[in-house]
Amino acid sequence: MQIEKSISDKYLKTYMAEDQAGSADLIAFPRSTEEVAEFMQKANSQNQHVVTVGSQTGLTSATYPTNHAWLLSIEKMNQIISLDEQTLTLNVQAGVTLADIRDYLKGTPYFYAPDPGNKNASVGGTASTNAGGMRAIKYGVTRDNIRGYDVVLANGEIMHVGSLNKKDATAYDLKDLFIGAEGTLGVITEMQLKLTPRPLYEKSLILGFASLDGVANTIFEVVKSPVQPIALELLEESGIHYSEQFIDKEMPAVPGQAFLLATVADNGHAGLDYQLETIQELGNKAGAIEARELSENEASEMWQIRDNILNGIVAQGDWKMYDPVVPNHYFTNLVIEGKRLGEKHQVKTGFFGHAGDGNIHICVMRDTQSDQEWEATKKAYEHDLFTYVANHGGLLTAEHGIGLEKKDYLSYFKDETYISVLRGIKKALDPKGILNPGKMFD
Amino acid sequence: MQIEKSISDKYLKTYMAEDQAGSADLIAFPRSTEEVAEFMQKANSQNQHVVTVGSQTGLTSATYPTNHAWLLSIEKMNQIISLDEQTLTLNVQAGVTLADIRDYLKGTPYFYAPDPGNKNASVGGTASTNAGGMRAIKYGVTRDNIRGYDVVLANGEIMHVGSLNKKDATAYDLKDLFIGAEGTLGVITEMQLKLTPRPLYEKSLILGFASLDGVANTIFEVVKSPVQPIALELLEESGIHYSEQFIDKEMPAVPGQAFLLATVADNGHAGLDYQLETIQELGNKAGAIEARELSENEASEMWQIRDNILNGIVAQGDWKMYDPVVPNHYFTNLVIEGKRLGEKHQVKTGFFGHAGDGNIHICVMRDTQSDQEWEATKKAYEHDLFTYVANHGGLLTAEHGIGLEKKDYLSYFKDETYISVLRGIKKALDPKGILNPGKMFD
Numbered sequence: 001m002q003i004e005k006s007i008s009d010k011y012l013k014t015y016m017a018e019d020q021a022g023s024a025d026l027i028a029f030p031r032s033t034e035e036v037a038e039f040m041q042k043a044n045s046q047n048q049h050v051v052t053v054g055s056q057t058g059l060t061s062a063t064y065p066t067n068h069a070w071l072l073s074i075e076k077m078n079q080i081i082s083l084d085e086q087t088l089t090l091n092v093q094a095g096v097t098l099a100d101i102r103d104y105l106k107g108t109p110y111f112y113a114p115d116p117g118n119k120n121a122s123v124g125g126t127a128s129t130n131a132g133g134m135r136a137i138k139y140g141v142t143r144d145n146i147r148g149y150d151v152v153l154a155n156g157e158i159m160h161v162g163s164l165n166k167k168d169a170t171a172y173d174l175k176d177l178f179i180g181a182e183g184t185l186g187v188i189t190e191m192q193l194k195l196t197p198r199p200l201y202e203k204s205l206i207l208g209f210a211s212l213d214g215v216a217n218t219i220f221e222v223v224k225s226p227v228q229p230i231a232l233e234l235l236e237e238s239g240i241h242y243s244e245q246f247i248d249k250e251m252p253a254v255p256g257q258a259f260l261l262a263t264v265a266d267n268g269h270a271g272l273d274y275q276l277e278t279i280q281e282l283g284n285k286a287g288a289i290e291a292r293e294l295s296e297n298e299a300s301e302m303w304q305i306r307d308n309i310l311n312g313i314v315a316q317g318d319w320k321m322y323d324p325v326v327p328n329h330y331f332t333n334l335v336i337e338g339k340r341l342g343e344k345h346q347v348k349t350g351f352f353g354h355a356g357d358g359n360i361h362i363c364v365m366r367d368t369q370s371d372q373e374w375e376a377t378k379k380a381y382e383h384d385l386f387t388y389v390a391n392h393g394g395l396l397t398a399e400h401g402i403g404l405e406k407k408d409y410l411s412y413f414k415d416e417t418y419i420s421v422l423r424g425i426k427k428a429l430d431p432k433g434i435l436n437p438g439k440m441f442d
Numbered sequence: 443m444q445i446e447k448s449i450s451d452k453y454l455k456t457y458m459a460e461d462q463a464g465s466a467d468l469i470a471f472p473r474s475t476e477e478v479a480e481f482m483q484k485a486n487s488q489n490q491h492v493v494t495v496g497s498q499t500g501l502t503s504a505t506y507p508t509n510h511a512w513l514l515s516i517e518k519m520n521q522i523i524s525l526d527e528q529t530l531t532l533n534v535q536a537g538v539t540l541a542d543i544r545d546y547l548k549g550t551p552y553f554y555a556p557d558p559g560n561k562n563a564s565v566g567g568t569a570s571t572n573a574g575g576m577r578a579i580k581y582g583v584t585r586d587n588i589r590g591y592d593v594v595l596a597n598g599e600i601m602h603v604g605s606l607n608k609k610d611a612t613a614y615d616l617k618d619l620f621i622g623a624e625g626t627l628g629v630i631t632e633m634q635l636k637l638t639p640r641p642l643y644e645k646s647l648i649l650g651f652a653s654l655d656g657v658a659n660t661i662f663e664v665v666k667s668p669v670q671p672i673a674l675e676l677l678e679e680s681g682i683h684y685s686e687q688f689i690d691k692e693m694p695a696v697p698g699q700a701f702l703l704a705t706v707a708d709n710g711h712a713g714l715d716y717q718l719e720t721i722q723e724l725g726n727k728a729g730a731i732e733a734r735e736l737s738e739n740e741a742s743e744m745w746q747i748r749d750n751i752l753n754g755i756v757a758q759g760d761w762k763m764y765d766p767v768v769p770n771h772y773f774t775n776l777v778i779e780g781k782r783l784g785e786k787h788q789v790k791t792g793f794f795g796h797a798g799d800g801n802i803h804i805c806v807m808r809d810t811q812s813d814q815e816w817e818a819t820k821k822a823y824e825h826d827l828f829t830y831v832a833n834h835g836g837l838l839t840a841e842h843g844i845g846l847e848k849k850d851y852l853s854y855f856k857d858e859t860y861i862s863v864l865r866g867i868k869k870a871l872d873p874k875g876i877l878n879p880g881k882m883f884d
Contacts, residue, residue, distance in 0.1 A: 068520060086771040089668070101579050130611045141609055157859045164769040166799040167840035168581055169572045171882055173865055180611050181840040197668065224530070226709040235694065255778055270712050295612040327606040329528040356448060357608040398609035417599045421871065422613055428866035 001039065002029040002076075011071055014056045015066055015118075016405070022065035023060025024051070030074045033150050033158055033189040036072065039158030040187065043070055043434055051436050052183040054122030055097060058129060058294045059321055060403025062182045062439050071203050072187065074124050080104050081190070087164045088195040089147055094124025096367035102192070104108065110195035111432035113139035116399070117310060123190050130180035132399030133307075134231045137223075137356035139400065145177045145194045151178050151186040154430035178423070182401050183430045183436040199265035201272045202230075204299035207291045212236065214259050217286035217357045218279075223328055225282065227264065227275045232356030234304055235259040236335070239352040242312030243305045248257040251305050255289045260355060261302055268282075309352045310361070316348075317365035320378055324389040325359040337388050338362045345381045348420045358399035386412045410441055443481065443520070444471040456505055457849070464507035467492070469520045475592050475600055475631040477639045478514065482629065483598030485876055487511055493878050494625040496540060496564030500571060502845025504881050505586060514629065514679045516566050522546050529606045530637040533590055535707045536566025536630050545636070552637035555581035558841070560754060566630045572622035574841030576673045576748075579665075579798035583841065585621045587636045589742055593620050593628040596688045600850045606634065619867070624843050625878040627871045637693075641707035642715045644672075646741035649725040649880070650698025652680065658774035659701050659728035660721075661797045665770055667724065669706065669717045672800030677701040677750055681794040684754030685747045690867035693747050694740045698733045703744055716772055752803070758790075762820055762847075766831040767801040767840035772862035779830050787823045801840035828854045852883055859882045861876070 007024050012021035030036045043050045049069040056063060065071055077093035078102065084091065093099065099119040101112050110367070115133035116126055125131075125150070134136040140144065148162025162168075162175035178186050182189045208336060209215050215234065222232060235251075236258050244250055260283070264275040276293060294302055313319050326334050335351050338360070342349035348367055353360035364381055366374050386396065397406060409441045410419065419441055447468050454463035458696050472478045485492045491511040507513055516537035523533040530552060530844060534543065541552050541561040557575035558568055567573075569591070574583045581587065590604025604610075604617035618629050657676065664674060677693075678700050686692055702725070706717040718735060725733040736744055755761050768776050777793050779801070784791035790809055795802035804822055808816050828838065832854045839848060852861065861883055868875070 011684045079770055086662075087769045103760050132609050132616075134610075136609060143615070151864070153859070160751070160861060161856075161860075163837055165767045165801075165837050165840070166770070167574045167578060167796075167801050169574075169765075169839045169841050170837045170850065171844060172623055172627075172859070172867055173585070173615075173618040173621065174616045174863060179615065179814075180613055185614075197666065199668070215750055220528075224639065269715065271716075272712065274713075323611075325607045325609050327529045328608070328643045350666070352608075359607075359609050382443055393606055395607050395610055395612045397609070397611045398613050401611045402613060404738055410613065415601075417601045418603075418616070419602060421595070421616060424870035425867060428870040429863065 003027070007071065007291045010052055010056060011073060012065060014058050014061050016059060016061050018061060020382065023068055024071045025067040025068045025319070025365065027073055028071050031244050031422055033152065035189050037156045037235045038151045038156050039072060039154050040154065044155050044432065047432055047434065049437050052187050053076065054095065054125035055120050057118040057121040058125060058296050059145050059400045060405040062129070062401055062403030064404060067394065067437060074122060075140065083108070089164055090193040090195055091190070092123060092193060093190055094127070094232065095122050097122055111198050112145065112193055114142045115147050117307065122265070123193070124193060126184050127179050127191065128181065128368055129187050129401035130344070132354065132357065132359065134233065134354065136354060137232050138228050138230045139196060142174060143264050145178060146179060147192040148175060148195050149191040150189045152189055153186050154432065154435050162192065177435060182399065182403060184426060184440055185435065201269065202263060202265045203272055203276060204261065204263045204294045204302060205279060206252070206254050206294060206302060207260040207262070207288040208254040208258060209258045209288055211333055212258045212332050214287040215355070216410055217281045218260055221282040221286065221332060222279055223356055223415070225278055229262045229275070229279065229356065230265050231261070231263040232354070233261045234335070234353055234355040235261055235358070236351045237305060238350045239309040239330065240305060242316060242350060243308040245306050245398055246315050247304060248314035249301060249305065251292050251302060252294065254292060258320045261306060296301060309350070311345040313350045313363045313365060318374065319363050322362045322385060323359060323398050323400045324362070324385065324394050324396065325357065325380045326392050326394035328358045330392045330394070331355060331358045331360065334392070338385065341381055344384070345377050347377050347381060349350055374442070382409065404439060407440055417429055443468070443473070443477045449513065452498060452758060453495055454507060454611065456500050456503050458501060458503050460503060461505055465510055465512045466513045467519060469513040471515050473518050475594065476630050478594045478629050479598045479600050481514060482594050482596065482687040486597050486874065489874055489876060491651060491879050496537065496567035498563050499560040499563040500567060500845065502847040504571070504786060504843055504845030507845060508880060516564060517613050519631065525550070527605055531606055532635040532637055533632070534565060534631055534635060538563055539570065550638055551694040553637055553640050555586065555589050556584045559749065565633060565635070567723050569621050569633065570623065570629050572626050572841065574796065574799065574801065576675065576796065578796065579674050580670050580672045581638060585618060588621060589634040589636050590617060591633040592631045594631055595602055595628050596874065596877050604634065622843065624845060626868060626882055627877065643711060644705060644707045644710045645714055645718060646703065646705040646736045646744060647721060647734060648696050648736060648744060649702040649704070649717060649730040650696040651700045651730055653696060654700045654774050654777055656729040657702055660702055660730065661773060662724045662771055663724040663728065664721055667720055669720045671704045671717070671798065672707050673705040674704070675703045676793070676795055676797040676802070677703055678777070678793045679790045681759070682753040684758060684792060685750040688754035688757050689746060689750050691747065693744060694736065703819060718856045730757070748794070749755060751792070755792045755805045758807050760816060761805050764804045764827060765800065765801060765826070765840050765842045766804070766827065766836050766838065768834050768836035770800045772834045772836070773797060773800045773802065773808035776831065776834070776836070777802055779800060780827060783823055783826050786826070786847055787819050789819050789823060791800050801842065807833060824851065846881060849882055
C-alpha cells in the first residue's frame with residue numbers, strides 16, 4: 001500500500017478552508033478493504049489516531065486532521081465493481097464520487113437517488129454524513145439508499161452489515177449505526193447502493209411569491225397532498241442574486257421576492273400533468289403571484305442557478321453555513337427568524353434549501369468585520385439560531401453533520417443521558433478512541 | 443404502580459404456546475414512562491432480570507420469562523395521546539394495539555401504514571421486532587414508520603430518540619438501534635408514529651398460475667416496474683386450503699395452484715387503472731392462466747382468506763413458523779426448496795407470504811410424529827432451510843425477530859466479529875445484562 005510522509009495541503013484542509021493546514025504524520029492510499037484492515041490493525045496496535053478522508057467536500061471540518069494523525073485516503077478506492085440488475089444494486093468502492101456514479105449509470109434505466117450539492121463528494125463521505133440533497137423529499141436521504149457495506153473496525157476487523165433483502169429483523173440494526181457516524185466508528189470501504197428506476201418524464205415549475213410568508217402554505221399543502229415532487233426548493237432573492245452574479249446569468253423572469261422551485265416526474269404524461277396542475281393550484285390558492293411551468297431550457301437554467309447559490313456566496317468572501325432542520329410547518333418561520341437574527345447581529349445572510357424537508361441552508365457572510373468581530377458575530381448568531389431551532393423541535397444538522405464546526409452546540413439538542421449513550425457506543429466500537437477523535441462530541 | 447405476585451398464564455406464555463408457563467416473580471403494570479423508569483431503577487439496583495411483555499402475540503418466544511424474572515407489562519399504557527395534523531404524527535403509549543390505532547384513525551384521512559398479521563399486537567411490540575406485514579412493499583416496515591419515542595434504559599434513565607424532522611445528521615442513529623432489539627436494550631414507552639394520507643381508491647386483483655415457477659417472473663417484473671402495489675402476496679394451495687377450512691369459505695374461483703394477490707391504490711381512477719393493467723399485462727406475459735380484478739366483495743373475501751392462513755394452520759395442531767427473507771429473485775426458489783425439504787424430512791408444510799419483499803412464511807406442521815421425532819424433524823428442517831437461505835444471501839428473520847426460537851441459527855448468518863459487536867452494544871447499554879437476558883444471542 002502506498003504510504004507517504006509528505007502530505008499535500010488538499011488532504012490537510014477541507015472545503016471549509018481552515019486558516020491553517022491540519023496536522024498529520026503520514027497518509028495511506030489503500031486500494032482494497034484488506035489494505036484498510038491492515039492499516040487499521042497497525043494504527044490500533046500503535047495507538048495512532050486515524051482520520052479517513054474522501055474528497056474533502058465536507059462542510060463541518062469533520063475530516064480536518066489534528067495532533068499528528070494518520071490520514072487514510074480512500075481516493076484510490078475508486079472502482080465501480082458491478083451493477084446487479086436482479087436486485088437493482090450498484091457495488092462500489094467508497095472512494096467513487098457521485099459524479100462517477102452518475103456518469104456510469106447514464107446509459108441505464110436506473111439512477112442513484114441521493115443528490116447532495118457537491119457531485120465531487122465520495123460516496124463513502126456521503127455515507128459518513130448521511131448526506132441529503134435535492135431529491136430527499138421523494139427518495140429519502142443517503143441512509144435510505146444504502147443496502148449494505150463492508151466496514152473496517154478500529155481493531156482492523158472487517159464486518160459486513162446490511163444485505164440485499166428488503167426486510168430485516170435479524171438482531172440490532174448495525175447498518176444504520178455507521179452511516180452518519182463521521183468516521184468515528186469504522187471505515188466504510190465497499191458499498192452496495194440501491195438504484196431506482198428512472199422516471200420517463202420530468203418537468204419543473206416555479207412559483208413566485210411577494211414574500212416568504214406566502215411560501216409556507218404552499219409547502220405545507222404540497223407535502224400533505226398525494227403529489228410527491230422529486231424536488232421542492234426554496235429560492236430567495238439574496239441567494240439568487242449571488243448565484244446570478246457568479247454564473248453571469250439571470251433567472252427566468254418570474255415576479256416575486258421568494259420562489260419555490262418544484263420538479264415532478266412520472267412515467268406517463270397524465271400523471272405528470274396531474275402533479276403539475278395540483279402544485280399550481282395549491283400555489284395559487286396560497287397566494288402565488290405566478291405559478292409557471294418551465295421549458296426544458298428554462299428549467300436547466302433555473303437549476304443551474306439553484307446549484308450555484310453556495311458558490312456565489314463563497315465567492316463573496318468569508319462565510320459559514322448552517323443546515324438546521326425543523327418540522328415542516330416551522331420552515332418559513334425559521335427562514336424569517338434567520339433573517340431577523342442577521343439584522344440583529346449585523347451580518348449579511350443568504351438562504352436556500354430543501355423546503356419539502358424542512359431543511360434550510362443559512363449562510364452568514366463576512367462584510368467589514370475585523371477577525372475578532374467576525375468570530376464573535378458567528379458565535380452570537382449561532383447561539384441564537386440554534387436556541388430557536390431547538391425550541392421548535394428542530395435538529396442541529398440535517399445533512400452536513402457535526403464535525404468540529406457544530407460540536408459545541410450538540411448539547412442544545414441532546415441531553416446528558418443521550419450524549420452518554422453516544423459515548424458508550426463509541427467506546428464499545430473504538431475502545432482506544434483512535435478513529436477521528438475530537439469530532440462530533442468529546 | 444400496580445404490582446402483583448400472582449401472575450396469570452397469559453403473561454407467562456406467548457402465542458407460540460410453550461409447553462410450560464415461564465418463570466417470573468412479579469408483574470408490574472406501569473401507566474407512564476416515569477413509572478417504567480422507577481421500576482427499571484429498582485430492578486437495576488437489585489440486579490433483577492426484566493422481561494417487557496405486550497400483547498404476547500410474538501412468534502419467537504421473545505417475551506417468554508425465565509429464571510424468576512420481573513415482568514413489566516405495558517398493557518395499561520394504552521392511551522392514544524394526540525394526533526398532530528401539522529406533522530402527520532400520532533402520539534401513543536406503547537401498549538396501544540394496532541387495532542386501537544386503526545379504529546382511532548377511521549374517521550380521518552390518514553392511516554398508520556405497518557400492517558402485521560395480528561392486529562392485537564401492541565405497537566411497542568411491533569417496534570421491538572421491527573414488524574413488517576402486508577404493506578411493507580410500498581410503505582416500508584415498522585422502522586420506517588416510527589419518527590421517535592421515549593425509551594427507558596436499563597439504569598432507569600429516560601431518553602428521547604428520533605424527532606419529527608425529515609432529515610437527521612445529528613450524531614449516531616440511536617432511533618434505529620432500539621427498534622428490532624426485542625427489549626434487550628431498553629423499554630420503549632411512548633411513540634410518535636408517522637401517518638400516511640389514505641389513497642382515495644383501492645382495488646385488488648388475483649393472478650392464477652399453474653405452478654410456483656410461473657409466479658417468479660411476475661413478481662420480478664412488477665417490482666421493477668413503475669407500479670407500486672400496496673400489497674403483493676403469494677398464496678399457495680396448501681395455505682389456502684387450511685384457511686378455507688378454518689373460516690368455512692371458498693376463495694373466488696380462479697384456476698391455478700399458486701396465486702398472486704395484489705392490491706393497488708391511487709388518488710385517481712386513471713392511476714388506478716394504469717396500475718391494474720400493468721400488473722395484468724406483466725402477469726399474462728409471465729404465463730398467468732387468469733389475471734382478474736376482484737369486486738369489492740371478492741377482494742374482502744380473498745383478504746379474509748389471506749389473513750386466516752396462519753389461524754388455519756394453527757388449528758391443525760402443533761406447528762412452527764419461519765420467516766426468512768431472500769433477495770427478490772430467489773423468492774420462488776425458496777418456496778420450492780421449502781417444499782422439497784418438507785418432503786425430504788417427511789413433514790407437512792404450509793407457505794404464505796410477502797412476495798414483493800422476498801419474505802415467505804414457512805410453517806412445518808406436526809402429523810403423527812412422536813414428541814421426540816417432532817423435535818428432531820424441526821431441527822433437521824431448520825438446519826437445511828437456514829443453510830439454503832444463508833447461501834442465497836438471505837436473512838434469518840424478516841419481521842418476527844429471533845427471540846428464543848432462532849437464536850441457535852444466528853451464527854449461520856453473522857460471523858463472530860458481527861456477533862461480538864452486537865455483544866459490545868448490549869454491554870454498553872445494559873452492563874448488568876438485566877434486560878430480557880438470553881434472547882437473540884448469548
